Amino acid sequence: MEMYRISERDRRTATRCVQGTKIPIAGPSVQPIAQTSTFVFENQKEMLRAVTGKSEKNVYTRWTNPTTVNAQNKISALEGTDSTLLLSSGMAAISSTVMGLAKKGDRILSSDSIYGGTLHLFEDILPRNGIEVDFVEQNQFIDAIEDSKSEHRLCFFETPTNPALRLMDIKSVAEASRSAGLTSVIDNTFATPINQHPHQLGIDIVIHSATKYLGGHSDLIAGSVSGLTQQIGKIDNAARLLGGTIDPFASFLLERGIKTLAVRMEKHNSNAAFLAEELSRDSRIRRVYYPGLTSHPQHDIAKKQMDGFGGMLTIEIDGDLKATEIFVDSMELFLNAVSLGGVESLASIPVLTTHYGIDEGILREMNVSNSTVRLSVGIEDPNDLLYDIKNALDMAVQ
Ligand SMILES: Cc1ncc(COP(=O)(O)O)c(C=O)c1O
Numbered sequence: 001m002e003m004y005r006i007s008e009r010d011r012r013t014a015t016r017c018v019q020g021t022k023i024p025i026a027g028p029s030v031q032p033i034a035q036t037s038t039f040v041f042e043n044q045k046e047m048l049r050a051v052t053g054k055s056e057k058n059v060y061t062r063w064t065n066p067t068t069v070n071a072q073n074k075i076s077a078l079e080g081t082d083s084t085l086l087l088s089s090g091m092a093a094i095s096s097t098v099m100g101l102a103k104k105g106d107r108i109l110s111s112d113s114i115y116g117g118t119l120h121l122f123e124d125i126l127p128r129n130g131i132e133v134d135f136v137e138q139n140q141f142i143d144a145i146e147d148s149k150s151e152h153r154l155c156f157f158e159t160p161t162n163p164a165l166r167l168m169d170i171k172s173v174a175e176a177s178r179s180a181g182l183t184s185v186i187d188n189t190f191a192t193p194i195n196q197h198p199h200q201l202g203i204d205i206v207i208h209s210a211t212k213y214l215g216g217h218s219d220l221i222a223g224s225v226s227g228l229t230q231q232i233g234k235i236d237n238a239a240r241l242l243g244g245t246i247d248p249f250a251s252f253l254l255e256r257g258i259k260t261l262a263v264r265m266e267k268h269n270s271n272a273a274f275l276a277e278e279l280s281r282d283s284r285i286r287r288v289y290y291p292g293l294t295s296h297p298q299h300d301i302a303k304k305q306m307d308g309f310g311g312m313l314t315i316e317i318d319g320d321l322k323a324t325e326i327f328v329d330s331m332e333l334f335l336n337a338v339s340l341g342g343v344e345s346l347a348s349i350p351v352l353t354t355h356y357g358i359d360e361g362i363l364r365e366m367n368v369s370n371s372t373v374r375l376s377v378g379i380e381d382p383n384d385l386l387y388d389i390k391n392a393l394d395m396a397v398q
Pocket residue numbers: 089090091092115117158162187189190208209210211221222223339
């Protein structure tokens with residue numbers, strides 16, 4: 001009797017999270033951690049073959065490491081890309097990408113609604129190295145791509161944005177970039193490869209702060225870049241010299257974390273949707289930003305390009321900065337911390353943390369005010385989380 005098998009290519013997302021796409025070979029069920037800086041060769045001839053790329057053997061962990069390759073393959077399987085490069089942080093992934101793809105004299109077209117660290121990198125560090133960045137208001141991004149000049153090398157954007165969860169139509173960005181000859185780069189951290197598939201929609205390069213949902217337990221720092229092998233190769237060449245190498249143990253933790261990504265995201269999505277609905281009915285909250293709410297101005301785009309609406313929820317409480325601080329300090333389950341995407345709920349005030357010191361005009365364009373609180377909704381019981389928020393509102397808003 002012939003046995004029915006699901007081919008490697010047809011494995012569904014939750015299966016890929018646990019097992020990747022490779023059929024396992026006999027040996028340990030969990031790959032041992034290659035916690036080593038260097039690899040030993042039988043002789044000089046074999047070493048030279050590896051150094052010149054004639055064999056695929058590992059030479060030095062700043063170049064390749066089997067534990068890291070294992071995690072990279074799993075992310076490629078989830079993003080649907082040929083290749084993935086893992087680095088020591090999301091910022092290492094972003095900086096290696098732009099240094100690998102752009103050269104002195106090139107310009108980058110960037111949405112202005114991006115993570116604060118990326119904004120500082122683009123504003124302060126890149127121009128010092130001869131790469132200028134043109135920041136564009138989100139609504140004008142696609143027009144700006146269409147009008148781009150020959151010196152524009154790539155475009156960079158996030159959707160949903162941090163922290164106001166505004167959206168960009170990914171397919172339209174991909175199409176406009178392709179016509180204009182730009183390499184399109186997305187930071188897909190907030191959405192995750194469970195909720196959003198930018199490469200399938202035509203985006204060239206997909207970046208994650210793997211510190212967040214991919215790792216999922218707030219116990220590692222990592223970043224990933226996924227795309228076509230040729231482009232990832234260029235980024236890899238830069239990354240090997242820039243040196244933002246991920247430690248093998250972080251790669252191990254990351255690959256382990258991804259095993260539960262699909263189930264975690266289901267719970268993050270449903271918890272955040274529940275809180276968004278409940279908080280929309282509370283008069284002590286001026287605004288709730290969540291792509292899954294029908295009141296979200298871009299809900300139609302969300303429905304079109306997202307399989308789930310994510311675990312991030314941003315609210316604007318009815319009070320000043322002092323009240324906002326009291327609100328965040330009064331919560332017990334939502335821990336007072338930056339970062340996001342872990343199993344535990346976290347709360348932060350963007351103007352005091354990730355977006356500290358950013359120009360007021362830009363903040364306004366991003367829908368960020370002194371009353372804005374960003375909630376990374378964890379996988380705890382949603383009723384406990386609601387109770388925590390309501391108690392804190394009692395303390396902060398009269
Ligand atoms: C959307 C986004 N991209 C990139 C980063 C940078 O990632 P990392 O802290 O892993 O360097 C962050 C960090 O918060 C982020 O929120």
